[in-house]
Amino acid sequence: MFNERTGTPFNYLEYPTDIILLVVLWRLRYKLSLRDLAEMFLQRGFAFTHEAVRDWEARFAPLLADQLRSRRRGCTGTLWHVDATYVKVQGKWCYLYRAIDRDGNLVDSC
Template identity: 35%
Template sequence: MTRFARDPLYRRHRFPADVIAHAVWLYFRFPLSLRMVEDMLAARGVLVSHQTVRLWAEKFGRDFANDIRRRSAGKLGDKWHLDEVVIARGGKKHWLWRAVDQDGFVLDVLVQNRRDAKAAKRLMRELLKGQGRSPRVIISDKLRSYGAAKRDIMPGVEHRSHKGLNNRAENSHQPIRRRERIMKRFKSTRHLQRFVSIHDPIANLFHIPRHDIPSTHHRELRAIAMEIWHQIACLRVA
C-alpha cells in the first residue's frame, strides 16, 4: 500500500491524508450519500461516521475546489451555454442558473430567487469575473432576460437564442438532479449553493469529453486528472 507524507493541511486530523482525500473524492465525484461513503470506507477497514465525512467534504472540498478554479481560470471555452432550472424549497421557487462551455465544462453556477434580467446580469458578471474575459458567443434558450442582460453587460458579444441549441447546458443539470434524488433534496438554497460550488470544479477536473477518443487516450487523461488531484490534495509519497 502506498504511504503518503503528512501535509500541514491535515494537521489535527487523526485519519491519514489519503483517507480524507479519498472520502472527499468519492462524495463529490459520484452520486453518493454521506452514509454510502461511510459504508465504502468501512469496506476498506476505515471506521468513520457519515458526519465526519460531511465535515471533511465541507472543509477540504472547498479548498480543493478553489485550487481547481485557480488552475483553470481563463483556460475554459469561449462559447458559453447558459440555462436555468427551477428548484423548489419550502414551497418557494428558486432558480439554478448554470453556464457551461462548448466542451461541457461548468463555468459557474448560481442559486437565485429570480428568473429575470437582474438574475441573468448577476450570472454574466460572475462569469466575466471568474473567466477574466468575454466569450466569443453566448447560447441560451428563448428566455428574454438573457438578451436584456447581454445587451447591458456584453453588448458586443454574439447571442444565439434557440432552445434546440442549448442541450449542453440543459444536460449539465442532470448530475445535480441525480444527487438531489439521493439526498432527498437539499436542505436549503444555501446548502445547494455550497454543494455545487464544490461539486462542479471537481467534476470539471475529471470531465473527459468523449468525442470518440481511443480508450488508451481516455485512460491517459484520467491518470493525468488523478495526478492533479493528488497535487491538489497534497498527497505526496513518503
C-alpha cells in the same frame, strides 16, 4: 494524531490526507450517501462515522473546488457564454452569473 502540519487546513486529522480527500471527492463526484461512504471505507479498513464525512465535506469541499477552478482557468476555448441576473436573497439584491464553454462545462460562477 495522524497528520500534524502547522498552518494548513489538514492539521490534527486522524486519517491520512489522501483518504479524506478521496472520501470528499467520491461524495461530490458520485453523489454517494454519507453512510455508504463510511461503509465502503470500513470494508477497506478505515472506520469513521457518517458525521465525520459530513464534517470533512464542509471543511474540504471548498478547498477542492477552488483548486480545481484555479487549474481550469485559462483552459477554456474561444467560445463561451455568460448568463447573468439579479436575485433577491433574504431581502438583499445580489448579482449572479454563470459562464459556460462550448461543451457546456462551467467556466466560472458567482
